[in-house]
Amino acid sequence: MRYFLLLMTGLLLSGVWGCSGSDKPKLVMVTNATFRPYEFVSGQKIDGIDPAIVREIADALGYELEIQDMSFDSLIAAVQSGRADIAAAGITVTEERKKQVLFTDSYVIAEQLIVVRRDAPYQMVADLKKAVIGVQHGTTGDLYVTKNIREPERYAHAPLVISALLAGKVDAAVLDSEPARVFVQQKAADLRLLTVPLTSEEYAFAIGKHNPDLLVRVNRELRRLKQEGRLDSIIRHYRELCEVEAEQDVVGGHRSMMAHLRDSLYVNFVKDRRYLYLWNGFLVTVCVTFFAVLLGIAIGFVVAVIRSTADQTGRWKAADWCCRVYLTVIRGTPAVVQLLIIYFVIFGAVDVNKICVAIVAFGINSGAYVAEIIRGGIMSIDRGQMEAGQSLGLTYSQTMRMVILPQALKNVLPALGNEGIVLLKETSVSGYIALQDLTKGGDIIRSQTYDAFLPLMAVALIYLAVVMLLTRLLGILEKRLKRNE
């Protein structure tokens, strides 16, 4: 147990201090790395057209570039709030977005293409009136389809839209041209493109309105890159790179089931050491859960003692009131929302490690449930115990510490264990702040292989295994505690 703690602490610390660097000023770029060839995760790094262009610009302007991954619909908010300096994620210039951020000159003209299954009858845009259309949430494809065709099905990222299309959940996918081409090439046997694009649009980088100076400098560098032909060569390089990779990832058509499964396993987990996404994600998940549980128990303990003391003795009224507000707010709102608020609002302006943010958010969340569990435990102890302690001349707090709490904690241990298990699974929403936990690790693999099934199964199995192990350990612990009675 001690080694485990040491290991976890080490993991946490290396996460916190691992990202210190040189003393050049930092330029923080945010992106959503599921959009080949513009941005994608390669190894442990985010690569693609956007990172490459921004890196050239940052170098020319004397910045050290830091790239952060987050959900696409959070990008605008991130530059608006000053969390990030520049959002580069194949973002289309629209009138709505212009109201919120500054756009640089465009660096690419892109089209929204329509992908359908090879055997589907659709030929033109007009055929789609009755079709179920899948889009990536918050993209211009989403906006366009919503406005001009019909309410679409919105998925978190492009590979999920393709998975939905392949699985028959949607009839057509509207995607940016680059990724659309890559997808279709990979699944040439199953998918095809409609020849006419839905719309065409300009991509540009987004910069916060408070930072017009940066806009001017970035535009200057963009113009230089265009003139030097560097922009075109970057774009060409990544298009070709992705096309080659896509060919390699294709799991071929007419082979036996076993061979097919073996190939899928290889592509999803072995190739490019993709299992590392799961392993590293697993470590992050365990680390976040472990420290969040500790924090939750600490908070819950204090809150429960304050609440019970106020109930039983009438002291600590103000603290009790604060605790009630805390409990009401935390239990009345979803954990994801709390996580986002803590990340974007509370830690909005400061640069803290995402693992710490997640630990704090889930710890605070869990504390509310733990508090009520422990308070229930305290209330369930016979009043005679406190009376006996006090009649012996022990103080209220001595009796609480030495008599009531040990019994209460023992009674609620199964419930606390359950809370830990719930929390473990709850952390799977960490991806919302682009923390690469286990679930997100699976997402990244899916975004590279376009296989919805195996990565999801693997992630599910890992959660299941951890939960079963925890349940088992809890059972042993309970049995051991029961022995002293």
Added chain:
Amino acid sequence: MSEVLFEIRDLVKEFKGVTALDRVSTTIRRGEVVFIVGPSGSGKSTLLRCLNLLEIPTGGTISFRGRDVSTRRRLHKFRQQVGMVFQHFNLFPNLTIHRNITLAPVRTGKATPAEAAARADELLERIGLIGKKDAYPAQLSGGQKQRVAIVRALAMNPEVLLFDEPTSALDPEMVGEVLGLMKDLVRDGMTMVVVTHEIGFAAEVASRVIFMDHGRIAADGTPDEVIRHSPQPRIREFFSRVL
């Protein structure tokens, strides 16, 4: 006459509209063995629990050895001098028998761990339960539990011991062992205040009997005066039913 321990004046206790004690006044001196008897709901337990301020009186005064305790701030200091034995024993199930006994003396600073341990051994020896010192309360019979609860209170060397129906939760065959221990304490000169329905026992060992009715003291005197020869028909009728 011996020293006054408790001086109770016009004690009133109300629970949301119910008057449990209605201007009760009495005095308890060192060495007395006072039994409080009376019908159910007459306020016996409430009176007893007011003595160590487990219930906070709503009116009147209680002084202990000349000092008003109802306005005292550090109640635990006062309670260290007043032991209490409960109907349902209230042993601490998370602690061994030995730790049940040593916890309070050690934590209140009354004794060093070594002194407390030696005293606990001596007390357990006396009630013949030294073999159970490392057992947990759940492993004891009711009679054994109550005897441990009594010596747990004794370990604090209190000036007075309060008993609230100490045998009411016991199977009949275990009542004797608890009453036996209480009798030993009487012989040792312990000051005791006992709420009980064991009228025969009260008649045998009490130095004084208080009869409570409707939150008031209806009679206060020797066992003879109160139990056997009360002039009040209501009291005579009560004892004729229970004896």
